[in-house]
Amino acid sequence: MMDLSEKQWVKHAVLHPFEGFEDMRWKKSGSLRISFFIVLLFFIGTVVNDRLYAFQFHNSYDKLFNIVPYFVKSIVLFAAWVIGNWSVCTLLDGEGTLKRICIFSAYSIIPYVASLFFTAFLSHFLIADEGVFILCLHYAGIIWTGVLLFNAVKTVHQYSFMKTVSAVVLTLAAMLIMMFLLVLVMSLFQKAGLFIYSIYTELQYRFRV
Amino acid sequence: MHWFKNSIPLIAALLVFTSAPHVSARRTDDTYNYDRWGEAIPSRAGYTAAESISGRDLGVSDFADISDIFLASDGSFFICDSGNGRIVVTDSEFEKKAKIIDEINYKDQKLSLENPGGIYVSDEGILYIADTGNSRVIRCDLEGNADLVIEKPDSVQYTAVTFVPQRVLADKAGFIYVVDGNITGGAVLFDSEGNFSGYYGANRVQQTGEVLRNYFWKFLAGDEMRKYMTNAVPSAISSFDNDEKGFIYTCSSSLSQDIDMIKKVNAAGYNLFADMETDFGDRPTADYSEYPQNSYVDIDVSPTGLINCLDYTNGRIFQYDEECNLLFIFGGKGYQLGTFRQVSAVESSEDCLYVADSQKNTVTVFEETEFGRTVHHATELYNAGYYDEALEPWFDVLEQDGNYRMAHKGIASAYINQGRYREAMKYAKLADSQWRYDRAFEGWREEFVSTHLTELILAAAALILITVFAGRYLRKKSSCSGKTVKETAANESNAEGDEAK
Structure with a gap:
């Protein structure tokens, strides 16, 4: 039973929040290519949601376009989640491999990504007084993704309910630590770069007779 | 030659276009405005400096430390020449021969002025002088005959040790409002008989982290300890003006608090700008690397309802309409005409604006x-x-x-x-x-x-x-x-079942 194509598995996993991932794990399904595509859509959705939102709801700073914040808010965030979850759950006897965690997590963010696009689309037809519809859609996407993500972690590592909760909390902590280290490393490299540059200018002054 | 003939109109057009900007009246003033993102952009000038008036131009000796100016409704112009202890009266065109008020007759004695800080002239031509150096407020006519002198109020409510009147104002009912240099609870209010009747239009205290922390410690502290702890005080009013409808506009020169910098106060003492989402003065840059340090020394409401705020820090005038929309920013620090070294007061008529400088000791006239x-x-x-x-x-x-x-x-x-x-x-x-x-x-x-x-x-x-x-x-x-898939699936499960058996 349950012999679905990879595309059908996506639909199955998203529409069956409590059973879908178990089935998928049982059949060893899920494609890394599709999950990368979803993350790409997540990135595009983040940009669209900020830039193409109707003006009556959202005022974006359109004097300049900087892609880095969008990149951090989508792809870096997702990568931090996957790596954080993997590093925490390897220590907590989780069964999931990095690849499986990536696939399952990517499938679970589909409702949120969809809500990013749908809310941006819908905003062009509604006035500010009707904004509650958009809000509903937005929260539906978040809650759905939350449930899916929770079950994805639960399934991929074969955890109990309570252990999943602690794993999620620890993953969030791991993400924060990673972020902190990243900032630290970046400032260190910046300092090192500045140091080399100042040596260079110093030498330049010396050798200019 | 043929190509040359064809290009004549082109060359002519080029000449016209390149020379056009020089023909048009271009303003070189350093004026700016804020765009929709709150970033400063160059803007056209709404006012341009026409002349600057010194004491000599008026046929009197040089001014010293001009502290206030006032344009009365009948067109006469009052200059509060603080350093010389006199009031110079002229007209708004500065053509009439200046009259000097430096002696006040009050109950058969002659009062002199010492560092007067502010003047106000009511529509009926009654002159109010905040005689700062002598700690008194004088009400007199234009000839210098006083009928009321207010000294330090004798009331338990008045807690300050000294009385330092810096600016003065009177409303239509004859109530006298005084900005007192050591009172932070608003303007001191006197009735038309000179009796102390309370305070008016106090600013709010800004809720900073320090204030909240003090609240917490005060909650824990005992009575004895509380005496020695600092109190959070609101910033004092630095100046005010009233409009024709009777509203009083106040400004504050505090650099540490930016709440209630500009207010429009009604008769009940309620600030009508309190709930308005307007930023007066300069705005911080987008990354908050530069934070504005506006400090308003004077405010003025023009006969048409425009609000002019005078920023001491940068010597600029911020003009707003009655709905607090920013119209123009002009002025600046410098030595040329139209810039200032130390601004002290601002006044306006229908189409002119007057700014006093207490270091240049001139009154600069700006024309629309x-x-x-x-x-x-x-x-x-x-x-x-x-x-x-x-x-x-x-x-x-x-x-x-x-x-x-x-x-x-x-x-x-x-x-x-x-x-x-x-x-x-x-x-x-x-x-x-x-x-x-x-x-x-x-x-x-x-x-x-x-x-x-x-x-x-x-x-x-x-x-x-x-x-x-x-x-x-x-x-x-x-x-x-799907049918084929189901069949194979069924076969598989059968096979599994067999194995299990």
């Missing part, structure tokens, strides 16, 4: 430019609700300064009124006014739906039909392939 006149005309119409009438002046404004944000707002409002929603949306977006855009969009959507109802219904029907047929087709296709 043509651009300024157009903007003022348009704002006046707009604020009175004549949106359609204001449309033409607003377009004039845009022609002279395409970045002028108020013009976009005004045009958007007018177009919404006229039902030209599509254009209104464009201008509302340029003005960065979300609620105007929302209203225009609502109108446009309604119009669109009512005019395209048939097409919309047809499109909806077509969409439903397509989804139904596409769904049926897809289901058929998937059920065909």
